[in-house]
Amino acid sequence: MTLITEAKATLSNVNDPVILEVARMESIEPDNLARLIARGRVVIPANVNRDITARIEEGGIRAVGERVSTKINANIGTSRDYIDHDEEFLKAETAVKYGADAVMDLSTGGDPGVVRRNILKKLVIPIGTVPIYDACLRGGAVVDTSSDDMFNAVREHAEDGVDFVTIHAGVNLNTLERLKRSDRILNVVSRGGAFTIAWMLHNEAENPFYEEFDYLLEIASACDLTISLGDGMRSGCLHDASDRAKASEDIALGELVQRSRSYGVQTIVEGPGHVPIDEIAFNVKSMKHLTDFAPLYLLGPLVTDLGGGYDHITAAIGGAVAGVHGADFLCMTTPSEHFALPTVEDIREATVVTRIAAQIIDTVKSGVCENAIAREYQMARARKDLDWEKQFELLIDPERAREMYERRPSSEACSMCGDLCAIKMVRDALGKNKKFRS
């Protein structure tokens, strides 16, 4: 029984421990949460092949979607050029330390199973993968992969306990035709999308994940694997955003969401990409409508292509705006994006910055903002009191701020203003002025 069927069955009599745990974490009534899960508006990626009881005890359960706090994902994984399994695990640990809610292993170098099984064993949060990487890299050329190889890779990951998998099932002959007629500069920048298109063009055949989507759902429902519908047509530069290739993929993804739900399979939809800042709102709203309000998972969007070396920030700007309009799940971009495989320090930086974006979103997210704002007000009071320890405690990255504070100490407030601290001055002036206090 998957979580969707469970939720449907127990709408007003919820006793599922995963649902109860999320209800507690997110300050929501279990019945309301069950309704959102039953409708597919909230997903809880939790493969039954992992030890769910232990994960509940260790705080490893996360929900994504409406009325729950914004979640963030960190991508790790080897590349063909850099294969260091220990470093990749250290990246995953660092992401968790700084607040990642999920980790995806995107390894393409060495034996990808090593990193995947290692994080599945040692981390408790949701773990995601892109099985087509494995399928395509196992043998010779990508285009020679069989459709059996593709589905077998999904099954293997599902049996290992992976909680969610990205499947580029929306890249089909119809969306490919729309791409052919487009005037894109960069065509396709999604790696999974590129594999799929190369395969389709070479074999002159439909994408197996689209054609045999029901078979995929069968595999997924067996262990309540969550399907994250990848956007192979996501734009790779501002020029290519919001076009017909992407819109036709969104329509396909929406229909796949509908089918997944009827099978009781939890589904997430992935979104662009590179998008001008004034096109984010309608893109997010359009995707939500076309996909029956499935939880929306964004990589970026990057709102300029000139910020290379700082793309974690460019993505956080786009992500914050997207979250305000409805995106639920942010995939971090690292500073090295577009130029190199990230380092451990890149992952730390990207995790913190993406958490900041998530907090910004949560201060205005329906049903969530009360808790997010409460923490903001605690910080404001700590600042008013010049209570530095309390400030550090409330920050997303206390270490960084403490380093700065201690690097240039001040006998008064902080070394920026010293005894000319505005907060102090006004407090003193008000204290002395009786008229003001009345």
Add this chain to the structure above:
Amino acid sequence: MTLITEAKATLSNVNDPVILEVARMESIEPDNLARLIARGRVVIPANVNRDITARIEEGGIRAVGERVSTKINANIGTSRDYIDHDEEFLKAETAVKYGADAVMDLSTGGDPGVVRRNILKKLVIPIGTVPIYDACLRGGAVVDTSSDDMFNAVREHAEDGVDFVTIHAGVNLNTLERLKRSDRILNVVSRGGAFTIAWMLHNEAENPFYEEFDYLLEIASACDLTISLGDGMRSGCLHDASDRAKASEDIALGELVQRSRSYGVQTIVEGPGHVPIDEIAFNVKSMKHLTDFAPLYLLGPLVTDLGGGYDHITAAIGGAVAGVHGADFLCMTTPSEHFALPTVEDIREATVVTRIAAQIIDTVKSGVCENAIAREYQMARARKDLDWEKQFELLIDPERAREMYERRPSSEACSMCGDLCAIKMVRDALGKNKKFRS
């Protein structure tokens, strides 16, 4: 004759070299630009006491406002705790190197005149100051400063050649009354605002800059000093945003803009502060309307208070959103904000991140977006061609990306994907597939 009176007089026969230079830089017809200057919607801070001819030749002229590209300012200056004139100059140079359009000297430690005169002599871009810091720090207690001291400080800065000065003239008895009745957590966080309020409360008197605003305009018009109307009531935390204290200050600022324009004095208006992301749009639009569409200069806004150590990023997120809705001039926040006087490296980081925000805004800014987008498309084409040198050339900070690229080299595209580069894969697949090319 100030630039406004000049622009009014020569609306269709523009020969002012400053106007002609900006028209060239910003790809705008000189007549159109003159009209915007005459109406006060564009300002060009350029004190006649500096060598304007030399500044034109060396590319030091900048315009701020509608229909011109978004500008960014870097704050530098000593504090009581850290007085190192050379380091402050190095910060200014670093800001200019990475793309700052203006530098404000906010020194409050040592002899503030040293830093100011140094940057006025050695830099060509607009220089700003906050003269009340000087006035209040010259003698003993802030509250003992005379109104003559305040105006004399402005005159001294103007005679030194300062291009724009922040004057907290909107902090008056009326706004103070609104503040008294507010339920703010942090009251006042503007340092100039705090000086002013402390002075007003102690002396039980109106703010001299408000009461004798015409005297200020006399000083300003003598050398075409641009007045940047400071927001002493800007919110210091999300809780305090968008309240009556700030709104009443905005109304006062709008009336002062009106008076300035009738004197031919160029005026900028400063804005908040700390604002929830969904309150930015209406705040910016309201300020624009209340101040007769004066160029809007923002510090932030910070959209969460939990990002300490990363406030350059939090400010860039708020600034990008504000710019989309009409903010014209972004004052960078550094990573050290709220915790320490920034280092040179902080200034570099903050400048680049704020430039990224400005570029994001310019991709959607009316009359400006064509150039900004052209550069985005050049980058997209360089990526398509895997032309790394061209990419570095187009980036806002080429050094950082090059370091990353070279740290983890790849024989193929870059070490993130190696030979699995999506761009390469799809290009190859399309090249082989004749149907696609047709």
